[in-house]
Amino acid sequence: MAGTLQFDLVSPERRLASVQANEVQIPGAEGDLTAMAGHAPTITTLRPGILKAVSAAGTKAYAVTGGFAEISASSVSVLAERAVPVEELNAQLMDQLIAEASDVSGIEPANAAKILSDLQAMKAAAGF
Amino acid sequence: MPSLKALKNRIVSVKNTRKITKAMQMVAAAKLRRAQEAAEAGRPYAERMNGVMASLAAGVSGSGSAPRLLAGNGNDQTHLLVVMTAERGLCGGFNSSIAKLARQRAAELVAQGKTVKILTVGKKGREQLRRDWSHAFVGHVDLSEVKRIGYANAAAIARQVTASFEAGEADVVTIFYARFQSVISQIPTAQQIIPAKFEEAASTNALYDYEPSEEAILADLLPRNVATQIFTALLENGASEQGARMSAMDNATRNAGDMINKLTVQFNRTRQAAITTELIEIIAGAEAL
Numbered sequence: 001m002a003g004t005l006q007f008d009l010v011s012p013e014r015r016l017a018s019v020q021a022n023e024v025q026i027p028g029a030e031g032d033l034t035a036m037a038g039h040a041p042t043i044t045t046l047r048p049g050i051l052k053a054v055s056a057a058g059t060k061a062y063a064v065t066g067g068f069a070e071i072s073a074s075s076v077s078v079l080a081e082r083a084v085p086v087e088e089l090n091a092q093l094m095d096q097l098i099a100e101a102s103d104v105s106g107i108e109p110a111n112a113a114k115i116l117s118d119l120q121a122m123k124a125a126a127g128f
Numbered sequence: 129m130p131s132l133k134a135l136k137n138r139i140v141s142v143k144n145t146r147k148i149t150k151a152m153q154m155v156a157a158a159k160l161r162r163a164q165e166a167a168e169a170g171r172p173y174a175e176r177m178n179g180v181m182a183s184l185a186a187g188v189s190g191s192g193s194a195p196r197l198l199a200g201n202g203n204d205q206t207h208l209l210v211v212m213t214a215e216r217g218l219c220g221g222f223n224s225s226i227a228k229l230a231r232q233r234a235a236e237l238v239a240q241g242k243t244v245k246i247l248t249v250g251k252k253g254r255e256q257l258r259r260d261w262s263h264a265f266v267g268h269v270d271l272s273e274v275k276r277i278g279y280a281n282a283a284a285i286a287r288q289v290t291a292s293f294e295a296g297e298a299d300v301v302t303i304f305y306a307r308f309q310s311v312i313s314q315i316p317t318a319q320q321i322i323p324a325k326f327e328e329a330a331s332t333n334a335l336y337d338y339e340p341s342e343e344a345i346l347a348d349l350l351p352r353n354v355a356t357q358i359f360t361a362l363l364e365n366g367a368s369e370q371g372a373r374m375s376a377m378d379n380a381t382r383n384a385g386d387m388i389n390k391l392t393v394q395f396n397r398t399r400q401a402a403i404t405t406e407l408i409e410i411i412a413g414a415e416a417l
Contacts, residue, residue: 008172008176010172010173010176011173011279012170012173012174012279012282012355012356012359013166013169013170013278013279014169014170015169015172015173028339029339029340030339030340033339040337041335041336041337042336042337042338042339043180043184043336043337043338043339043345044338044339044340044345045339045340045344045345045348045349067352068180068345068348068349070176070180070336077176079173079176079177079180081279081352082279100280
């Protein structure tokens with residue numbers, strides 16, 4: 001498919017990306033999904049994982065910890081609670097994220113375990 | 129009439145004050161720029177969050193199964209006022225105007241027979257409200273150690289607020305902060321965050337697929353939305369504080385300048401008077417001979 005879609009990645013503290021992308025791979029709460037131009041309008045929550053945006057300039061990957069994505073036929077907006085470009089990711093930061101997640105866990109114990117294991121899987125996958 | 133020496137000392141001391149206020153003004157200007165950038169960086173997130181929430185809320189609110197954070201718990205007896213002010217003073221009317229608005233609102237609510245609870249964020253607001261409302265204090269968030277306000281700070285406040293709502297300790301939550309309009313104008317604002325209020329339902333009502341269900345997403349997003357609103361308010365407050373301090377210090381610098389001019393005139397007159405007196409004495413002495 002030739003069409004591109006407008007990809008925005010924003011966190012509360014800054015706008016991380018706003019580019020034309022060919023496809024965006026999103027770690028959805030109920031499984032990964034890839035959004036391409038012409039995708040049915042969807043809103044999905046995120047689980048901690050790696051978000052990838054494939055554009056003409058190459059692939060950019062971001063680690064996100066949660067939030068939601070709004071997908072329409074011509075755009076994808078991802079509102080992530082924390083988002084970090086993968087290049088900036090390191091073991092220390094991962095540990096910090098995990099510590100933050102375990103700190104919140106008092107609120108929703110059912111989800112906390114899942115979030116924590118997702119984060120740990122992400123850390124393992126990133127090779128730290 | 130004060131002596132020459134006393135006047136001289138006065139002038140020196142006012143000059144020193146002017147140096148300090150000038151420095152504070154410049155520091156505030158630099159911080160203001162950073163605070164404004166932070167507020168602008170946070171805006172896209174808040175806007176989109178609001179848009180999505182509004183369209184979600186419009187879809188759910190009619191169904192009667194709306195989550196409590198959105199619909200409220202059916203009461204409006206206990207009001208929690210979250211009063212956000214600065215940690216430092218010397219910023220003009222910034223802290224007082226927020227505290228004043230909160231005090232007014234609290235008095236209105238009490239007059240209507242409601243229960244008022246106050247959570248203060250920032251030391252200055254607490255100090256100002258202590259005299260009349262210390263019995264209503266339920267907590268205090270200290271941000272004096274925080275150099276740069278992050279989302280985590282807002283999330284912590286949001287958790288505290290949401291927890292007290294869930295526990296039935298508060299029915300309506302309102303935040304008080306100053307909206308940044310320009311360097312010379314900051315508007316103290318009261319904003320109700322629980323039950324959530326949205327400006328208007330988004331008209332771009334594309335039919336979305338929800339994954340997981342609409343209710344689950346809403347339940348997930350509502351607490352985030354509370355945190356986002358608090359975060360936005362904190363950022364606006366940060367910019368407003370620096371703006372208010374900048375203009376207050378600018379005024380102070382100018383006042384100090386005026387005062388120095390006045391004192392210098394007085395100093396010169398006094399000196400001239402002393403010289404004239406001496407001359408008269410000498411002439412009078414010479415004539416007497």
